Amino acid sequence: xxxxxxxxxxxxxxxxxAIETASKGLNVTxxxxxxxxxxxxxxxxxxxxxxxxxxxxxxxxxLAQDLTNQLTQFPIRYLLEHRIIGIYANGSLxxxxxxxxxxxxxxxxxxxxxxxxxxxxxxxxxxxGIMTIGAAQTLxxxxxxxxxKSAVIVxxxxxxxxxxxxxxxxxxxxxxIIEQQPTIQARExxxxxxxxxxxxxxxxxxxxxxxxxxxEVKEVDIQLQDRVFTxxxxxxxxxxxxxPILDLFYQLNCSFGFGDKLGGWVPxxxxxxxxxxxxVFIAGNATGISVHGALLITGKIAATSVCEELEVLSxxxxxxxxxxxxxxxxxxxxxxxxxxxxxxxxxxKSPMLKNQFIS
Amino acid sequence: xxxxxxxxLGKQLQKPVTVYFNNQPLLAYKQQTVAAALIANGIKKLGExxxxxxxxxxxxxxxxxxxxxxxxDGENHVRSCMTKVKDGMQIYQSLGDPEIRSDENGY
Amino acid sequence: xxxxxxxxxxxxxxYEEIEEVVGHGAKTFDDIKRLTRCGMGPCQAKTCTxxxxxxxxxxxxxxxxxxxxxxxxxxxxxxKLETLATNSxxxxxxxxxxxxxxxxxxxxx
Numbered sequence: 001x002x003x004x005x006x007x008x009x010x011x012x013x014x015x016x017x018a019i020e021t022a023s024k025g026l027n028v029t030x031x032x033x034x035x036x037x038x039x040x041x042x043x044x045x046x047x048x049x050x051x052x053x054x055x056x057x058x059x060x061x062x063l064a065q066d067l068t069n070q071l072t073q074f075p076i077r078y079l080l081e082h083r084i085i086g087i088y089a090n091g092s093l094x095x096x097x098x099x100x101x102x103x104x105x106x107x108x109x110x111x112x113x114x115x116x117x118x119x120x121x122x123x124x125x126x127x128x129g130i131m132t133i134g135a136a137q138t139l140x141x142x143x144x145x146x147x148x149k150s151a152v153i154v155x156x157x158x159x160x161x162x163x164x165x166x167x168x169x170x171x172x173x174x175x176x177i178i179e180q181q182p183t184i185q186a187r188e189x190x191x192x193x194x195x196x197x198x199x200x201x202x203x204x205x206x207x208x209x210x211x212x213x214x215x216e217v218k219e220v221d222i223q224l225q226d227r228v229f230t231x232x233x234x235x236x237x238x239x240x241x242x243x244p245i246l247d248l249f250y251q252l253n254c255s256f257g258f259g260d261k262l263g264g265w266v267p268x269x270x271x272x273x274x275x276x277x278x279x280v281f282i283a284g285n286a287t288g289i290s291v292h293g294a295l296l297i298t299g300k301i302a303a304t305s306v307c308e309e310l311e312v313l314s315x316x317x318x319x320x321x322x323x324x325x326x327x328x329x330x331x332x333x334x335x336x337x338x339x340x341x342x343x344x345x346x347x348x349k350s351p352m353l354k355n356q357f358i359s
Numbered sequence: 360x361x362x363x364x365x366x367x368l369g370k371q372l373q374k375p376v377t378v379y380f381n382n383q384p385l386l387a388y389k390q391q392t393v394a395a396a397l398i399a400n401g402i403k404k405l406g407e408x409x410x411x412x413x414x415x416x417x418x419x420x421x422x423x424x425x426x427x428x429x430x431x432d433g434e435n436h437v438r439s440c441m442t443k444v445k446d447g448m449q450i451y452q453s454l455g456d457p458e459i460r461s462d463e464n465g466y
Numbered sequence: 467x468x469x470x471x472x473x474x475x476x477x478x479x480x481y482e483e484i485e486e487v488v489g490h491g492a493k494t495f496d497d498i499k500r501l502t503r504c505g506m507g508p509c510q511a512k513t514c515t516x517x518x519x520x521x522x523x524x525x526x527x528x529x530x531x532x533x534x535x536x537x538x539x540x541x542x543x544x545x546k547l548e549t550l551a552t553n554s555x556x557x558x559x560x561x562x563x564x565x566x567x568x569x570x571x572x573x574x575x
């Protein structure tokens with residue numbers, strides 16, 4: 001199987017990249033492990049702010065539907081419920097539909113594999129009922145299942161604040177938010193304050209001393225600076241922040257740099273969102289964890305670069321388009337994240353990790 | 360518990376199916392994953408760890424952590440968070456490693 | 467901190483087991499992996515990479531940006547051997563050894 005452009009991951013960045021490349025007449029294939037387009041947007045019921053034009057402010061699943069509708073205008077090859085198992089010596093990627101494995105050869109690859117939630121470990125964190133906060137959101141908003149009656153949250157990022165609101169709305173009793181750092185990590189204070197106002201306890205400089213339960217979690221000991229107390233909960237939701245998913249980049253022999261504010265190790269890329277491997281481009285949260293608006297813009301920049309390389313867009317036009325998109329990116333994402341992104345790009349030629357992959 | 364009427368998304372659970380956990384029938388809905396359907400029925404322990412034999416359940420829900428491995432329709436070590444329910448599905452907890460050296464498998 | 471807590475969920479490797487091998491000179495995830503099996507279970511280090519880096523950081527003071535990633539090998543996620551072997555006759559790179567076995571009445575000859 002051959003394609004001009006192979007897009008890996010059908011979340012917001014992947015779909016935007018598919019729209020951009022397909023609209024220029026390129027032969028585009030998009031692959032995702034899920035049976036639906038939209039990636040993690042599918043279970044985001046909160047309003048997304050700071051989306052780039054022409055998007056109005058809308059809920060995550062609405063944006064997923066909007067993007068999916070746009071895609072249907074183009075003759076794209078969909079490989080849903082397919083996954084990549086790795087790369088072969090001739091540069092083709094191995095794809096499986098769970099029955100067979102077959103190779104696909106692409107002129108250009110855009111990897112938009114997104115982010116993964118980081119774990120937080122404490123004694124007995126392996127008990128059932130202890131899961132990532134994103135897992136709880138998936139249960140509530142995608143599978144329509146209430147994962148428990150009462151919960152404590154471990155961590156306090158913006159991602160968690162949105163989800164806590166959604167959990168409360170389906171009747172889950174949130175008994176406290178436990179943050180190891182001296183301050184709450186979320187930046188959108190409006191959402192934090194709303195939780196304060198309804199009397200939700202925030203504990204800083206705090207951690208889980210131990211979870212207990214036979215077969216599933218029943219109680220947790222919460223360690224504060226001056227005391228320990230027990231909460232009886234059947235749900236402990238872990239919010240350890242998010243990091244780019246690196247598996248495939250590693251296989252593709254991409255180099256990596258490190259950016260704390262981008263989520264840790266991040267594949268190296270230049271301002272065209274081209275990785276250290278010529279034909280491999282990157283988009284979305286894989287380029288560093290950012291707001292939803294930024295994900296769309298990175299997808300567009302990566303696609304513009306691919307269009308230029310495949311000569312369906314003149315260099316001049318591509319540069320102009322890219323420059324505008326970069327301006328928009330700067331205006332949409334948090335300043336410190338944008339600055340770290342620029343720093344990451346500056347280190348493109350001197351990556352901290354390279355030639356990692358040995359077949 | 361199933362969410363019959365979601366505060367934002369409304370009534371989404373339309374097509375009921377029956378799945379069997381340890382041969383007991385459970386109500387699930389089409390499009391739910393196996394892990395989600397079990398949690399809706401109050402079952403959180405999906406298996407046991409291989410070394411220390413401790414209870415395990417859903418953790419990442421993204422098919423990455425493998426904490427939700429179960430035996431589904433005779434196939435062991437299936438990621439129950441990535442597998443959609445089907446009517447009549449037979450589901451068992453993942454308890455230890457299966458015996459692979461059997462006549463059936465050519466040994 | 468209770469150092470009996472698990473760091474690698476799959477192989478059930480605790481903080482203190484990792485601390486011990488770091489004390490013996492392990493500097494990277496792959497060093498720890500070879501000494502303890504940490505990261506060698508079904509998730510292939512997808513869950514514990516950052517947790518292990520944090521243990522190394524806490525024990526040695528090495529900045530996180532100087533603790534390399536574990537080696538990530540094919541297949542990227544769990545796959546049935548049957549799937550890996552099926553319909554791959556024109557595709558030698560995934561041709562499984564199973565293809566080359568000769569079976570007789572369901573048994574290896």
